[in-house]
Amino acid sequence: xxxxxxxxxxxxxxxxxxxxxxxxxxxxxxxxxxxxxxxxxxxxxxxxxxxxxxxxxxxxxxxxxxxxxxxxxxxxxxxxxxxxxxxxxxxxxxxxxxxxxxxxx
Numbered sequence: 001x002x003x004x005x006x007x008x009x010x011x012x013x014x015x016x017x018x019x020x021x022x023x024x025x026x027x028x029x030x031x032x033x034x035x036x037x038x039x040x041x042x043x044x045x046x047x048x049x050x051x052x053x054x055x056x057x058x059x060x061x062x063x064x065x066x067x068x069x070x071x072x073x074x075x076x077x078x079x080x081x082x083x084x085x086x087x088x089x090x091x092x093x094x095x096x097x098x099x100x101x102x103x104x105x
Contacts, residue, residue: 001030001070004049006041009061010034022055044070 010016016034023032023043030045041062043052049067056062 001044001046002049003066003068003070004043004047004052005065005067006043006053006056007063007065008034008039008041008056010036010039015060018059019056022059023052026052026055040065 008015008019010019016036019034019041020032023029023041026047028046029043031043033042034040035042041056049064053062053064
């Protein structure tokens, strides 16, 4: 998953809605955000930056500011926690078996 940040020359609400409509039509887009103060468009998803830039340049002056990974650290941390939880369960079972005294006649 990628996080793409574009600089757009948009000035009013009509252009904002039009840009959202153009980008949301592309397959693989998961979330879109526009910051009107900084005039930036942020797209998160499995999208080719060149395709998005081509669609935006048909109507506005657009520049690609950055391309980077989206924050998926939470998913990786959850996976590590699950592995630790499984190890803790095994440790608890081992402790239970150590305290078990079998009956020997």
